[in-house]
Amino acid sequence: MYCTETEVIIIGGGPVGLIIALELDRQGINCLLVNNQLQTAVHPKANAINSRSMEHFRRHGIASKIRSSGLPSDYPTDVTYVTRLTGYELARLSMPSSSEAVKQAKHSNSIYDCSEPPHRCSQIYLEKILYDEVLNRKRIDVRFGHEFEEFNEINGGVTAKIRDLSANTKYNVSAKYLIGADGGRSKVRRQLGIEYEGEGGVLRRMMGGAMQATFFYAERNDQWLKLKESWQYWIITSDLRALLMSVDGRNKFVLLTRIPDSNKANTIDDKDLISRAAGVPVKSKILLRQQWTAGHALIATSYGSNKVWLAGDSAHLFTPTGGLGMNTGIDDGVNLAWKLAAVINGWGGPNLLQSYEKDRRPIGIRNLSFATEFAESIGSFGVSSKIEEDSEAGKVERDKLGYHLINHGQREFLIPGIVLGARYDNSSIIWQDKSLPVPDEPYSYISTARPGSRAPHVWLKDGSAICDHFGTGFTLLKFNSVKSIDRLFFAANKSGVPIKLFDCNENNLKSHYGADLTLVGPDGHVVWRGNKIPNECNSLIDRIRGV
Numbered sequence: 001m002y003c004t005e006t007e008v009i010i011i012g013g014g015p016v017g018l019i020i021a022l023e024l025d026r027q028g029i030n031c032l033l034v035n036n037q038l039q040t041a042v043h044p045k046a047n048a049i050n051s052r053s054m055e056h057f058r059r060h061g062i063a064s065k066i067r068s069s070g071l072p073s074d075y076p077t078d079v080t081y082v083t084r085l086t087g088y089e090l091a092r093l094s095m096p097s098s099s100e101a102v103k104q105a106k107h108s109n110s111i112y113d114c115s116e117p118p119h120r121c122s123q124i125y126l127e128k129i130l131y132d133e134v135l136n137r138k139r140i141d142v143r144f145g146h147e148f149e150e151f152n153e154i155n156g157g158v159t160a161k162i163r164d165l166s167a168n169t170k171y172n173v174s175a176k177y178l179i180g181a182d183g184g185r186s187k188v189r190r191q192l193g194i195e196y197e198g199e200g201g202v203l204r205r206m207m208g209g210a211m212q213a214t215f216f217y218a219e220r221n222d223q224w225l226k227l228k229e230s231w232q233y234w235i236i237t238s239d240l241r242a243l244l245m246s247v248d249g250r251n252k253f254v255l256l257t258r259i260p261d262s263n264k265a266n267t268i269d270d271k272d273l274i275s276r277a278a279g280v281p282v283k284s285k286i287l288l289r290q291q292w293t294a295g296h297a298l299i300a301t302s303y304g305s306n307k308v309w310l311a312g313d314s315a316h317l318f319t320p321t322g323g324l325g326m327n328t329g330i331d332d333g334v335n336l337a338w339k340l341a342a343v344i345n346g347w348g349g350p351n352l353l354q355s356y357e358k359d360r361r362p363i364g365i366r367n368l369s370f371a372t373e374f375a376e377s378i379g380s381f382g383v384s385s386k387i388e389e390d391s392e393a394g395k396v397e398r399d400k401l402g403y404h405l406i407n408h409g410q411r412e413f414l415i416p417g418i419v420l421g422a423r424y425d426n427s428s429i430i431w432q433d434k435s436l437p438v439p440d441e442p443y444s445y446i447s448t449a450r451p452g453s454r455a456p457h458v459w460l461k462d463g464s465a466i467c468d469h470f471g472t473g474f475t476l477l478k479f480n481s482v483k484s485i486d487r488l489f490f491a492a493n494k495s496g497v498p499i500k501l502f503d504c505n506e507n508n509l510k511s512h513y514g515a516d517l518t519l520v521g522p523d524g525h526v527v528w529r530g531n532k533i534p535n536e537c538n539s540l541i542d543r544i545r546g547v
């Protein structure tokens, strides 16, 4: 007999639904996770887990497990542009392996100004790790093979009608809140009457329009893949645009191609396609083929209200350039989950849940515009038929294109500012100070503890990262001796707001944070900073809890 009551129902067991379940469990909230597939993703969609998502996984103690999946830790994450795999190399963006990036992140002048640099791991492996983790958490009731049909907002809560697909029976579950993490075709969003706005299925030569993903196995050998090991190989000729990605650093690959005519997708010979990309016959075994559509830059007009909220692809649909779709969704989930928990636990105020959309929708719009810019830059240019010619004219074409591609590669793949610089400047739950915002630079991350920003990363003398000391509620970081901090704790305790102190006198911390005291929220974003506890202590606590 299934439970008929829980605190939060999550529809969708993709990466976003899975992280929300973990976050709610961490906050002590019971939830039901419903997914209409029996198993996690089999299609290797996302391959780029960015450093912000990895930092969230670190909080859950699973970052190293994820890092040991996907590309092996010593495998380079280069992005290489070629005419064909056995043809001319046009450009190469050299990128470190996962273990090298971890090493680089230990140095203060690294581009990885974070506790967890990015990792290249396919969604098929990531989801499995998250799934195993949710199964271990006793507050999460996991139901894969169950389909959500509809919800009703009644009696100050919400009831969902769910179908057990194997038994073909229906049952109802009541909860305080329901989250639609049910992907791009979200039934929850449609029942809310919320539409996407923006551009859908813009046509491009690559990454725009009907696309095919072919997941295959092929022994890696010099006959077809002599090139130095890379994570991505872009094949660019006048008759073919494709992206080959290494899934396991060994013999599993995924090939993404633009399908000129989606009605003829079933007639495509995948093996022939792989051989055309290689420029020689390749012995391959097709594991899975799937059609999908690129060219979307869509955002829901609202992220929900009252008892029902949206997160992940149900709230925004990206073209995967820049690897921002899932990662933006994971960050949505983290923002939403602690707020729901706060309201359920009784200390979250009436404005707290509304701040979710105010915080996250502008980030969705921001990241969509970067992803679209990258898609235009890689998908729209024409290629001369001379590109494969062994001639001076061919070399001129290759040099010209190579120049564009190396510039493009740096812009698409070296984006610490986009990843770490996402911030909630206009959030209704932060206490802003008078400092000026730093520029929102996509290609370099400018560390700042201005309220709304992700709390700057610093390694401490014992080798831990400062974020390892953040609690599940708010954390007051104290870098010097400051009087009367008890007043803040008193005000927080009075309102039931969970708060912990991290007292750390290491030399450089104040310079990173720009104040003796900083208050960090449950999602790792700064909500207040100052050199002394403000006189309006109760007002500060009310602000950050959405009163």
Ligand SMILES: Cc1cc2nc3c(=O)[nH]c(=O)nc-3n(C[C@H](O)[C@H](O)[C@H](O)COP(=O)(O)OP(=O)(O)OC[C@H]3O[C@@H](n4cnc5c(N)ncnc54)[C@H](O)[C@@H]3O)c2cc1C
Binding pocket: 011, 012, 013, 014, 015, 016, 017, 034, 035, 036, 037, 044, 045, 046, 047, 048, 049, 123, 146, 147, 148, 149, 181, 182, 183, 184, 186, 187, 213, 256, 292, 311, 312, 313, 314, 320, 322, 323, 324, 325, 326, 327, 328, 329
């Ligand atoms: C080729 C490709 C490459 C990509 N690469 C990247 C990348 O490198 N980095 C990145 O960040 N993103 C990438 N993305 C995007 C990424 O895959 C998505 O953003 C991500 O899967 C969204 O996660 P989600 O949990 O919101 O939705 P989904 O992954 O779509 O999960 C939704 C889940 O809900 C279930 N569901 C739907 N309806 C119901 C229902 N009625 N009842 C119960 N369950 C339901 C579905 O079966 C599914 O399991 C890529 C996408 C593609 C296509």
